[in-house]
Amino acid sequence: MTEKKSVRRRRFFSLGVVSFTAFIFNLSFSIILTSAKPYLDKMDPEAGTDFLGLFIAAQPLAQLIFSPIMGYLGNKLGSIRILSMISMSFLAAGFALYACVAALPEPRRWYLFAARFLIGAAGGSITLCFSYIATATTTKERTMAVSLFQMAQSSAFVVGPAIQAAFAPLGSIIPVEGESQLYFDMYTGPAWLSVILAIINVFVFLPCMFTEYNIAREEGEYLAGLAAKKDKEANKETPKLKDPDVIGLVTCIIVFASVQFNFIFLESVATLLTMEMLGWDEQRAIVIVGIGFACAGLYSGLIFSVMAPTSRKVGERVVMLAGILFLLLGPVALYPYNGPPPQFRCNGTGIKIARNNHWPGCPNCAQPWCETLPAITSGQMITGFALIVTGFPMGASMGNAIFSKILGPFPQGTWMGILGAGACLARVLCPISVTNLYSTYGTWYAFGFMTLVMAVVLVIFLVFYKHLVPYKYDESR
Template sequence: MGNSCKKSQNPKIPDDVNDGLETLEEYRSRWRSVRVIYFTMFLMSLGFSIILTGIWPYLNKLDPKAGKEFMGLIVAANPLGQMIFSPLFGWWSNRIGSIRLPLLCSLALFTFASGLYSSLEMRPDHVKYWMLISRFLIGVSSANIAVCRSYLSAATRLSERTKAVSMVSLAQVLGFIVGPGLQTAVTPLGNDGYSFLRGSIVFNMYTACGWINVLMSIGNFIMFLPGLFEEHKIAAREIMIKQGKSSERETWKAIKPDYVSAWTLIVAFFVLVFNFVLLETLGTSLTMDQFAWSNHEALYYMGILMSVGAIVALATFVAINPLCKVFPEHYVLIWGGFSLMVLGRVLYIPWGDGPP
């Protein structure tokens, strides 16, 4: 009886994926690497969202003459850098057959750019352009998202992929939740905050978020070092066995991509991100104009509003996996995603002739 209990408690590969493709240790190592990817996606989302509500008051403090038009350029710099360099990071990763070096370089750049953003309190000449550069570099570093998603597809089996993609999306949403929440949490530091190293480092309600990014990215960098992160690309081997091919290269050559579906999803993702960035970027300056909020109030209340919205999105992502087991995935995308987004935008349209 005792022996049977011990046997039942011995760890083993789940039965649904226990087909001899990998050992228990390889299975564990593979999922450790996937969880590191989750954290990386969380950090990249955090790096984008953590300063969204603070860009306008921070810029207005550093350079009151910059204007909202230039703020739009600063916000656009991040996705522009990501758009330009995502294909390059993907090509680089494919070229060397590994994601480690591209991710280490991108995280090092993310650390530098976040530190640069938080060092703008030193008031260098043309400070608004330095802010623009820092946000562009953060966008360049965020191009590693393409590499992360690619690895996620390669490191998961077909039966695991929907769950893994949902979890990585959940990690991104958590980044959008934690970011504004952290901005709200550091608001009590005020405009002046604390100075260290004879004023070289200023820790206030605008710069604290950047320094938090620096610390977290250093931790993320360490996670990808040799000995801690090991790549496991099991998807090709799984397909190779199912199709009876003799090599992974032969397997990939036999696969014919569905370009129509791929581009449809790319455009859909563009629409989603466009809507998110547009509304969240204008939110702080819009509420300051409409409600006469101070910088402190705008950061505090917008952080709360964005966090509440992200919590709703979090619940939605948690529901994706069970919903996709009941309904076809494209129905979930259309009726559970885009239809609600369209309805939300319709409700933004002013109704009637009275003031809001």
């Protein structure tokens, strides 16, 4: 199969456009990653940690709904252009609402929920991007293309938290009771920046910038033609295309969902742990956790960059197995093994102890386990998060690559939507379950639950290991 150099350049440029889209979406998402908990507390102090899980889950819940819809519509329309432009419009609207919550009447928690839901609805564009990569690359190119796509997403997590940290000097403005106003501070500034980026992304999909290609179909027809020619020469009946291995596809969905489960786990507890276990105030937590996420994004990007050559050398399934093991060990490192309890937020009478006009520490008045369980140290947090950040790119890139190869020549939009929906379901369940286990029972239960989830995923992966192989056009070959 031959391809003109000019066509190949345009095709590679189109892959760059979808990677840029993923970068913009994840950049916008990561800009507000570390400030979700403090912003919720500012806008609605009565919401509490229990609502935090639902607040964080709003975004993946919307993706759970819209990912398969976008994948299905992408297949039906045969194009991702209009759908991607609509998705980016949702992103702009969601962040505009997020920034304007202070101007709306109390209670504001549900406005924040609605804003994150709109942002999540825009996540359907990621399904479209994955689907397009599968159709605009050959089988040989796909692992590299997926790795570069994931690296673009990862690089957004380098820049995003750094941007949030850069807005920190603006400080936070506490809404005046009974008044509704618009504020431009460390929380709303990044949201308005995200609105601008989303609007730019809409224009990137105009016909003058973006041209769509489907080389996967051409490759499938070419290989099928070769197989038919060889069978004709050997006087054999031309074999029909067999269905893709559903067991392998479901296994990939489970593994990919568990990878997302662990990542949203970081979002759910990173800032929360530093404020409650280490006693940091909100501004310090946002800045340092933001820097930590930026370093983690850079580190993940480096891992993504070596995924393609590494997988060719040792095999994609081996890399995926290594990723699962790292993700299994991450929560184990966060167990509260020994040491003193964290500093308390309340005294013996249940009154909050103010330190420099902040309320740091573990809220023992609402979470009695704070007084009996050891605090998690900063060293444990660094170790646990490093293990998870190491496993995430391995599982994410190999999960997508193997999933796409199992599908082979079949239309990938709907299946990619299902893959995205599985990941979103995990990202809905994780913040709700983990934050509720954490607030009610403490760190042992929360991190023990994470370990149990990954142990089950490891068993499933090993049992169905042999199904995780690329689609074969001819069973006899």
